[in-house]
Amino acid sequence: MNNEIERSEPCKLFEVVICTGDRVFTGSLNCEFEQRLIDAVNEGVPVGASSRGVDFISLLNVDVWDKKGNKSYFQSLYISKNNIIFIAQVAGGVVEKRVIGYPYREKVPVKVQVYATPYILSGQMYCETWGELGDTIESEVSFLPLTKVEIAPTLPGGRSKFDFAAINKHQVNFICEIDGQV
Secondary structure (H helix, E strand, O other): OHHHHHHOOOEEEEEEEEEEOOEEEEEEEEEEOOOOHHHHHHHOEEOOOOOEEOOEEEEEEEEEEEOOOOEEEEEEEEEEHHHEEEEEEEEOOOOOOOOOOOOOOOEEEEEEEEEEOOEEEEEEEEEEOOOOHHHHHOOOOOEEEEEEEEEEOOOOOOOOEEEEEEEEHHHOOEEEEOOOOO
């Protein structure tokens, strides 16, 4: 019994909105306790006794809206990461980044607009101190972090502003730097 306790990892839930080209999903994403949402999306999370969610995102208590506004509910489902345009954090799962687990590198915010049909996301992307936006978007990760996010068109339920979103760079049409307030 003690071995079971030692192997079981504490976990947390992130309340998220996931947008694909034809659906909007809201639900809970179960992550390892000290994992940030961006790391969970890029690295995967445990989904079974011996598997890790690398190609699919597993959601619990999911509301799904189609393009016509029809809503359905599922206790759980899996969404292919290839189809995800972005994942926005609604609430929950706030854990400070530990310097031990994630080496600190100074980054500077760059105001950007991300065009990923049918959405336009405005916010801040963080680039290495001497790097440029091009270096950041050409990194090896599939999902890029964006903060202070504003999304158009407005999502079901009237949501358009989020503190954080992870954007699938393989779904992006183009990204540009912008001036002014985000």
